[in-house]
Amino acid sequence: MVCLIPGLLTGTVSRLTGTEIPTLGTPLWSLTLQHLGLVLVAEVVVLLIGVPLAVVVTRPGRAALMRLAEAITGLGQTVPTLAILALAVPVLGFGAPPTLLGLFLYGLVPVVSNGIAGLLAVDQPTLDAARGMGMTDAQRLRRIELPLSLPVLMAGVRTSAVYNVGTATIGAALGTGGLGTPIIEGLSQQNTALVVIGALLAALLALSLDGLLGLAVRAEE
Amino acid sequence: MIELRHLEKRYDDPVTGQPFYAVRDLSLSFPDGEITALLGPSGCGKTTTLRMINRLIEPTGGQILIGEHDAQSLRPEELRRQVGYVIQQIGLFPHLSVAQNVATVPELLGWPKSKVQARVRELLALVGLEPDLFAGKRPSELSGGQQQRVGVARALAADPPVLLMDEPFGALDPLARDKLQEAFRDIQQNLKKTIVMVTHDIDEALKLGDKVALMGAGALEQFGTPDDLVRRPVSEFVRQFLGEDALLRQLAGVPAGRLARPGDAHGLPQISQDLNARSALSVMLRERVDTLAVTDESGQVSGVLSWSDLERA
Amino acid sequence: MLWLGAAPMLTSLLLPWVLLRPNRLAAGEFLRLPGAQAALGALLVMAAALSGRFLPRAAPLLASLSLLTGLWWLGAQTTTALTGQATFARASASSGLWLWLLGGGILVYGAGLAARGMGRLQVLLAWLWLPGLVLLALIGHFADWSVIAEYRVQRSRFGQELGQHLKLILSALGLAAVIGAPLAVWASRNARVSGVVLGLAGGVQTVPSLALLGMLIAPLSWLANHLPALRSLGVSGIGTAPALSAMTLYALLPVLRNGVVALRGVSPGALDAARGMGMTDNQRFWRVQLPLALPVWLSGFRQAAVMLVGVASVAQLIGAGGLGYFIFSGLQSGAADLILLGAVPAALLAIGLDALLRGLEALLGSKLGKV
Numbered sequence: 001m002v003c004l005i006p007g008l009l010t011g012t013v014s015r016l017t018g019t020e021i022p023t024l025g026t027p028l029w030s031l032t033l034q035h036l037g038l039v040l041v042a043e044v045v046v047l048l049i050g051v052p053l054a055v056v057v058t059r060p061g062r063a064a065l066m067r068l069a070e071a072i073t074g075l076g077q078t079v080p081t082l083a084i085l086a087l088a089v090p091v092l093g094f095g096a097p098p099t100l101l102g103l104f105l106y107g108l109v110p111v112v113s114n115g116i117a118g119l120l121a122v123d124q125p126t127l128d129a130a131r132g133m134g135m136t137d138a139q140r141l142r143r144i145e146l147p148l149s150l151p152v153l154m155a156g157v158r159t160s161a162v163y164n165v166g167t168a169t170i171g172a173a174l175g176t177g178g179l180g181t182p183i184i185e186g187l188s189q190q191n192t193a194l195v196v197i198g199a200l201l202a203a204l205l206a207l208s209l210d211g212l213l214g215l216a217v218r219a220e221e
Numbered sequence: 222m223i224e225l226r227h228l229e230k231r232y233d234d235p236v237t238g239q240p241f242y243a244v245r246d247l248s249l250s251f252p253d254g255e256i257t258a259l260l261g262p263s264g265c266g267k268t269t270t271l272r273m274i275n276r277l278i279e280p281t282g283g284q285i286l287i288g289e290h291d292a293q294s295l296r297p298e299e300l301r302r303q304v305g306y307v308i309q310q311i312g313l314f315p316h317l318s319v320a321q322n323v324a325t326v327p328e329l330l331g332w333p334k335s336k337v338q339a340r341v342r343e344l345l346a347l348v349g350l351e352p353d354l355f356a357g358k359r360p361s362e363l364s365g366g367q368q369q370r371v372g373v374a375r376a377l378a379a380d381p382p383v384l385l386m387d388e389p390f391g392a393l394d395p396l397a398r399d400k401l402q403e404a405f406r407d408i409q410q411n412l413k414k415t416i417v418m419v420t421h422d423i424d425e426a427l428k429l430g431d432k433v434a435l436m437g438a439g440a441l442e443q444f445g446t447p448d449d450l451v452r453r454p455v456s457e458f459v460r461q462f463l464g465e466d467a468l469l470r471q472l473a474g475v476p477a478g479r480l481a482r483p484g485d486a487h488g489l490p491q492i493s494q495d496l497n498a499r500s501a502l503s504v505m506l507r508e509r510v511d512t513l514a515v516t517d518e519s520g521q522v523s524g525v526l527s528w529s530d531l532e533r534a
Numbered sequence: 535m536l537w538l539g540a541a542p543m544l545t546s547l548l549l550p551w552v553l554l555r556p557n558r559l560a561a562g563e564f565l566r567l568p569g570a571q572a573a574l575g576a577l578l579v580m581a582a583a584l585s586g587r588f589l590p591r592a593a594p595l596l597a598s599l600s601l602l603t604g605l606w607w608l609g610a611q612t613t614t615a616l617t618g619q620a621t622f623a624r625a626s627a628s629s630g631l632w633l634w635l636l637g638g639g640i641l642v643y644g645a646g647l648a649a650r651g652m653g654r655l656q657v658l659l660a661w662l663w664l665p666g667l668v669l670l671a672l673i674g675h676f677a678d679w680s681v682i683a684e685y686r687v688q689r690s691r692f693g694q695e696l697g698q699h700l701k702l703i704l705s706a707l708g709l710a711a712v713i714g715a716p717l718a719v720w721a722s723r724n725a726r727v728s729g730v731v732l733g734l735a736g737g738v739q740t741v742p743s744l745a746l747l748g749m750l751i752a753p754l755s756w757l758a759n760h761l762p763a764l765r766s767l768g769v770s771g772i773g774t775a776p777a778l779s780a781m782t783l784y785a786l787l788p789v790l791r792n793g794v795v796a797l798r799g800v801s802p803g804a805l806d807a808a809r810g811m812g813m814t815d816n817q818r819f820w821r822v823q824l825p826l827a828l829p830v831w832l833s834g835f836r837q838a839a840v841m842l843v844g845v846a847s848v849a850q851l852i853g854a855g856g857l858g859y860f861i862f863s864g865l866q867s868g869a870a871d872l873i874l875l876g877a878v879p880a881a882l883l884a885i886g887l888d889a890l891l892r893g894l895e896a897l898l899g900s901k902l903g904k905v
Contacts, residue, residue, distance in 0.1 A: 064647045065535050071643055078888045080844030083877040086861045090870040091629065129312030132277055132385075133326050133375075134301030143325075147316045166742035170848065173865065183745050187851050192751055199745030203737075 026177065032201055035178035038096065038171065039164045039209070042103035046111050046160060049104075051153070054115025055141065066116060073112045076105030081167050085174055099171030099178075106167050107160040114156025118149025151217060158213045165206040169198070179205070222288065223251040223274065223383060223415060229282035230269050243269045245439045247283070251432075254413035258420055258430030262462065266439040267419045271385050274417065275304045287383065302326055305376030305414075309388035311368050313360035319345070319371050320356040326379040344374040349404055366397035373405065377412070386418040390425065402429060423463060427451070428474030435459055447471055472499040472531065477515055480531065481524035486514035494523060501526055535648070536593065539641030540583035542633050543600065547572045549630035551607070554615045557622040558684070558869055564628055565615055567607070575634075578603060582641060591652060594660035597645035601638030602666045604631065609675035616678045626680035626871060638663075681878065684871040688860070696879060699856040702774070702846045706781035707839055710789045713782070718793025718831075719819075728794050735787035743784060743845045747852045750776035777854035781845050785838035792834025796827035829899040836891035843884040847876070857883075 026034075053073075057066040076084070081102050088098035122145050130140045172180025179202045186194030228247040231240050244266040251257045259267040272278040274285060276297040285292040292300055313322050320341045327337045342352040348370040360368055369389065376384055389405075390398045406429060409416065420426050426433050427447040435442045435450060442462075443455045451467045454460040464470070478494025491514045492501055501513060511528040547567060555562030567575070582596035612625035619625075646660035676682050685692055721728035738746070754776050800823050808822045850858030860876030863869075 064644070065538075067647055068535060068538065068640065068644050072640060075885070078840050078884045079881040080847050080884055082844060082847045082858065082861060083880040083884075086865065086873045086877040087881070089865065089873060123310075123312070123315075125308060125310030125312035126314060127312075128277070128310075129306065129308060129372075130314070132275060132301055132306030132308070134298045134303075134329060135325075136298050139329065144314055148314075166739075169742035169744045172744075173851075173862070180742070180744060183742070183748055184851070187744075187748050187751075190751070192748065195745055195748030195751070199741050199749055202742050202745060 026181070028182070028197070028201065031177060031179055031181055032205065035165070035168055035180075035202070035205060036209075038099060038103065038168050038176065038178055039161060042100050042107055042164060042168075043157070043161050045100075045104050046107045047157070050108050050111035051115055054112050054119060054153075058116055058119040070113060070116070073108045077109040079105075081106050082170055082173070085170060089174060094175045096171075096176050098174055099168065099176040102171070103164045103167055107164045110156040110159040110163070111153070112156075114159075115149065115153050118152030118156075119145055121152065122148045154213065154217045158210055158217075161213060162206045162210045165202055165209060169202055222253050222286075223417065224286040225249045225270070225274075225283065226286070227283040228270065228273060228280055228285065230266070230273060230278060231281045242439050244273070244280075247436075247439075247441055249434055249441060249444060251415060251417055253415050255431035256409060256416040256418055256429055257432045257434055258418050258426035259434050259436060260420055260423065260426040260430075261436035261442075263421060265436045267421075267436050268387055270436070271387055271417060271419045274383075274385055275301045275306060277301075302330055302379065303381050303383070305379075305381045305384040307369075307372050307376045307384065307386040307389045309391040311365075311372045311392070313368055313371055313375070315360055317360075318356065319350075319358050319360065319363070322360065322371055323375045323378050325375060330379055332379075340378060341374075344377055345371075347377070347408060348374045350374070364397070365393050366401055369393060369401060370404070373408075377414075382415060384414045384416045386416065388420055388422075389418065391420070391422070405429070423467070424470050424473060427467075427471045435462065437462070447474075469499050469502075472502060473497050477501045477513075477526050478517070478523070481515040481526045482530065484512075484525035484527075486522045486525050489514040489525065491516050491522065492526070494518075498526075498531055502531055535644050536583045536586040536597070536641055539597070539637045539639070539644055540579045542637035543579045543604075543641070544576060546630040546633035546637065547575055549633060550628045551630040551634075552611050552615045553626045553628045554619070555624045555626070556620065558624050558680070558871055559867070562624075565611070567611070567630065571607070575600075575603060575607075579637075579641075582645075586645070586648065590648060591656060594642075594645045594649045594656045595662065597638075597641040598659060598662035598666070601635070601642050601663045604634040604638050605663070605667055605670055606675070607631070608635075608679060609670060609677075612676075612678040612680070624680040624683060624871060625678055626874075680871045681874045684869075684875045688872075688875065692860075692875065695855055695857055695859050695876075698854070699843075699846050699880070699883070702777060702781060702849060702854065702856055703839065703842045705778055706785050706842055706846075707835065709778070709782040710785035710838060711835070714786050714789035714793065717786075718790050719797065721790065722794045722797035731790060732787075732794065735790050738783050739787050743780070744848055744851065746780040746783065747777060747845075747849060747854075750779050751852060754779065773853050774855075776852055777846075777849040781842055781849070784845055785842055788834040788837040788841070789831075790834075792837070793827075793831050796830035796834075797823060799830060800826045829895050832891065832895050832898060836888060836895065839887050839891060840884050843880060843887060847880050 050073075053069060056062070057069045084105055085098050085102045088101050092098045092101065126144060126148070127140065130144045135143065168176075168178050169180035169183055171178055172184045179198045181198070182194045183198035183202075186192065186196075186198065226248055228244055228249075229242065230244040231242050233240050247266075247270060259270060261267045269278055273280045274287075274292070276292060287300070287304070314325070317325075320338075323341045323344055324337045327340060332340070341356065345352040345355055350367060350370055355363075355367070355371075360371065363371065369392075373389070376386075390401055393401060402425065418426075418429065427450075430447055432445065433447055433450050434444045437458050443450055443459045445453075448471070450459060450463060451471050454463065475498045476494060477492055477496045477498055477500075480498060481494065489512055490504060490508045490510060492504055494515050494517055496504075504513060505511060505528065513526045514522050515524050515526050517523040549566075550564030551567045552565040553562050554565055566572075578596070578600050582593060582600050585592040585596050608627055608631055611631075612627070615625040616623055642660055642663060646657065649656035649660050670676065717731055721731045741749070758775075804822055804826065805818060808818045813821065846854075846856045847858040847861060849856050850862050857876040857880045860872050861880075862876075864872030864874075864876065
């Protein structure tokens with residue numbers, strides 16, 4: 001977070017690379033917040049859709065549905081993000097909407113697959129005991145299955161968020177803003193220092209998000 | 222009183238469509254306030270029968286009466302909250318503390334907090350776990366025996382009149398199993414629950430069961446006291462299943478003190494009253510005598526045990 | 535389950551199917567599917583979805599036909615739309631058509647999953663659409679689709695960029711294998727080495743691909759300026775050299791991670807038995823450990839390959855070419871067809887590579903007796 005102090009990072013990188021750094025239209029801290037905002041919004045949508053999806057397909061007797069869901073969500077990570085963004089542009093136009101769609105599709109996979117893995121890993125005797133004690137399906141899900149699968153699910157959320165910090169930089173190519181902006185500017189102006197700044201901030205953002213989510217998981221336990 | 226009337230569970234083979242009967246035309250009454258052991262070889266339908274009582278498996282035919290009610294007339298969840306359930310794999314909730322585990326059913330039933338708390342402490346003490354020491358622990362911090370004590374406490378939490386137990390002591394090592402069986406027998410002496418206990422362990426059935434229902438291939442072979450089964454088997458199957466040493470097995474479940482009577486103990490080899498009758502028999506054979514002196518906790522002679530006492534056991 | 539595919543397909547019938555524009559950049563008008571064909575489509579989809587319940591054996595065939603019908607319409611509807619239009623007019627697929635194809639894909643995949651229990655014929659029928667698609671493409675059925683029209687304009691460039699794309703991916707994968715394999719073997723035998731190596735590779739992964747490409751410009755151009763020998767080998771600040779370096783670094787993580795996991799995951803019992811039989815350390819590695827670890831290791835290469843398809847499409851930004859060339863030029867000029875000309879092959883390439891390598895993994899797994 002220290003890196004966001006105006007001038008400190010730019011000054012250091014400029015001196016290290018020996019390149020002059022042009023001022024960007026938007027201050028770095030605002031780009032960072034924009035970037036974080038994109039990732040978080042996408043992550044919320046991922047959770048809102050991914051967790052119920054994982055729950056639905058892990059109910060008994062839905063093995064085929066589960067495979068189908070894994071295959072469909074898997075496409076989101078197989079198809080290159082740039083291709084997804086580009087495919088979305090003719091429909092959604094430029095700016096945040098296609099980027100959010102790309103982040104959502106890319107971030108969905110780890111959450112859904114970890115959600116499924118976590119729910120399937122819940123010990124059968126534990127579930128049998130819960131049923132035998134008279135818990136309804138909903139009570140069993142809320143009191144037993146979800147809490148027990150939470151650590152695995154959270155690991156998926158972590159992966160998803162960290163990867164999406166990197167993925168979101170590509171959104172700058174569509175004019176979404178965020179930390180991809182200095183990188184793309186730097187590339188077109190042949191200014192390595194700008195690229196390094198964008199990269200450093202994105203990497204730092206990814207690492208702090210990873211650390212924060214890690215702390216959250218530990219506090220949960 | 223739990224009563225099974227012509228209970229049936231049929232599975233149809235998905236490929237051939239051939240029906241297979243896990244349980245077939247089973248009629249049986251489990252007496253109130255007693256332990257009935259459902260005994261039999263694996264695959265005989267005893268666990269299926271147990272799981273049909275709290276409708277974890279739905280019967281395909283027949284009727285189950287619990288008290289006055291037909292089990293089918295209640296919502297399955299409602300029924301299960303009135304019936305305690307203990308399983309071999311214990312199935313404690315690993316993310317909850319011991320106290321929270323025990324409190325599960327009272328909470329499902331909406332008991333007030335203070336009542337739940339008091340009940341949890343009472344139960345932990347009952348199963349021999351010091352409440353202050355164990356209430357806050359996680360299941361993973363307990364030994365197998367301690368875990369199953371929590372399992373029993375959890376099943377008893379809402380004071381259900383009926384307790385269903387599926388091989389409750391099967392996963393424990395022999396030492397822990399013996400101790401827990403003893404503790405359980407003491408608890409039952411005070412609580413007088415109606416208990417159905419599935420087991421494939423003949424010793425356990427003879428030792429804990431007030432009644433034993435021996436099943437084979439989905440049907441009832443014999444229902445009676447352990448003594449009935451051991452001394453008066455109704456079929457070759459029952460005799461073979463219990464084995465030639467059934468009498469000895471039965472003696473193993475009886476402490477010598479219970480069979481002793483007053484008499485002249487002068488000069489006789491002494492045994493403790495806690496020694497089981499089968500071991501007492503071994504002592505007689507080793508010492509070449511037909512009478513032993515039985516001592517109480519303080520080591521004082523409290524009576525004598527003779528060959529004829531063992532025969533009557 | 536088939537309803538998951540059928541629902542979007544039925545919805546798609548309410549949406550516009552073709553966008554007709556006077557030229558490649560102008561705005562245009564949306565055309566719907568004619569009523570009779572929409573009714574036929576609805577009937578076919580309903581039949582496919584219902585067959586899942588009432589006649590499961592017919593489901594794979596009906597699902598394949600539904601998807602194939604969509605592909606047929608892609609060609610037929612664009613041709614119809616262009617009849618009587620000026621030369622520069624373009625007819626592109628619109629939301630309805632895309633949704634139909636997406637739903638059709640789900641339908642076919644779902645039917646294929648269900649078909650596994652039914653026998654070889656049903657599984658083959660679920661794949662019937664693929665030869666159908668190839669056939670339609672070969673007879674020039676899609677000739678009037680705007681993306682194909684764009685392709686005709688860019689034909690020579692397309693071959694060149696696709697080749698560059700593949701070259702980048704395969705070279706990076708090869709380099710990652712040459713560097714990563716010995717590293718993984720070393721790391722699998724030494725906990726401290728594996729910690730350092732995996733930590734470094736993981737760190738590289740948090741740097742966005744876009745930035746990693748850019749950051750290598752400076753050191754590589756410095757190297758090229760100071761070491762003429764390298765320069766003559768083609769190393770320079772922009773173009774293939776930094777792209778390939780970045781992609782290799784990127785591919786290292788999955789290759790290393792899966793390698794370490796796979797080599798460590800070999801059952802100690804098997805290794806112990808091998809030692810007990812008198813194998814030397816070398817024999818043990820080549821005859822027991824490596825064959826047993828290979829399927830899991832290969833899935834690391836698959837992950838790397840799929841990721842590289844994506845990184846390679848960004849490589850255009852540092853002048854390395856590839857399919858990204860079409861995507862970025864399309865984005866700049868607002869030419870949707872040009873974007874698709876880059877994005878659709880990139881997507882198909884990723885999906886195809888993934889499927890191919892998964893198949894190889896399964897084959898290897900069953901051959902080596904480990905799933």
